[in-house]
Amino acid sequence: MAIDSTVEHCHTCLAPLRYEKSGEPVVCHCGAQATLFIYPAMLRTHSGEAGEAIQAEGESACFLHAGKRAVGACDSCGRFVCALCRIEWGQRVLCPACVSAAEKRTDLLVRSRPLYDSMALAVAGVSLLLLEVSLLTAPFAIWLAIRGLRAPGSLTPRTKVRAWLAIILATVEFVGWTWLMVYLVLKMRMRA
Numbered sequence: 001m002a003i004d005s006t007v008e009h010c011h012t013c014l015a016p017l018r019y020e021k022s023g024e025p026v027v028c029h030c031g032a033q034a035t036l037f038i039y040p041a042m043l044r045t046h047s048g049e050a051g052e053a054i055q056a057e058g059e060s061a062c063f064l065h066a067g068k069r070a071v072g073a074c075d076s077c078g079r080f081v082c083a084l085c086r087i088e089w090g091q092r093v094l095c096p097a098c099v100s101a102a103e104k105r106t107d108l109l110v111r112s113r114p115l116y117d118s119m120a121l122a123v124a125g126v127s128l129l130l131l132e133v134s135l136l137t138a139p140f141a142i143w144l145a146i147r148g149l150r151a152p153g154s155l156t157p158r159t160k161v162r163a164w165l166a167i168i169l170a171t172v173e174f175v176g177w178t179w180l181m182v183y184l185v186l187k188m189r190m191r192a
Contacts, residue, residue, distance in 0.1 A: 010034065052083070063095065074098055116148030117158075120166035127173055134173045141170035 010017055010028040017026050017034065027033050052069045054061055060070035062082035070080035074095035087094045094102070124141040127134035145166040 076102075113152060113154060115154060115158075116144050116151055117160065117162035117166065120144035120148055120170070121162045124166045124169035124173070128169065131173075135177045138170040138173040138177070141166050142174070145170070 010030060010032055012032040013028060013030040015028055015030065017028055025033055053067055054069050060080045062068040062070050062085055063079040064085055065082050068082035068084065071083050072086055072093050073080055075092045076094055076098040079095050079097070081093070081095050085095055087096065087099050089099070120141045120143075123137050123144060127137040127141065145163040148163040148166075149160060
């Protein structure tokens with residue numbers, strides 16, 4: 001169904017308004033005046049199809065559009081896809097069917113990742129406030145930070161500063177506890 005781009009409705013009486021050019025004032029029969037600004041893309045004619053048609057015999061055709069030239073193959077299933085069907089996802093090219101299948105499976109499309117570096121920094125920071133538990137949480141913060149350094153990063157680019165800061169804080173806490181324990185043991189031996 002084609003849309004007549006020269007028809008808009010009056011906001012007062014909802015009667016159809018006809019205009020000749022974008023930006024020209026239009027007066028409705030009810031007396032309301034409106035100025036309509038139309039994007040140039042609205043006035044273009046569209047064929048409703050995208051992609052190049054097959055020009056020569058023997059060219060590869062799109063799996064879903066038999067008359068369209070294939071511009072690549074799906075990295076997941078191998079089907080040929082046209083420019084309309086080609087979906088770039090990171091470094092991969094997928095067809096619409098594989099994207100639909102991936103929406104149901106969480107292992108194909110990554111929507112979020114745990115931020116181990118932020119968790120490690122939070123654990124190390126809380127350990128500074130609650131020194132009693134830092135003997136247990138400092139090694140855990142170091143483990144989280146190392147895991148954050150090895151795991152794939154965030155979906156948005158981030159630096160490794162949080163992980164290294166968490167390692168430094170947790171190491172200082174752990175060394176502090178170790179020094180305190182050695183000091184207390186030596187002091188007890190000196191008394192005995």
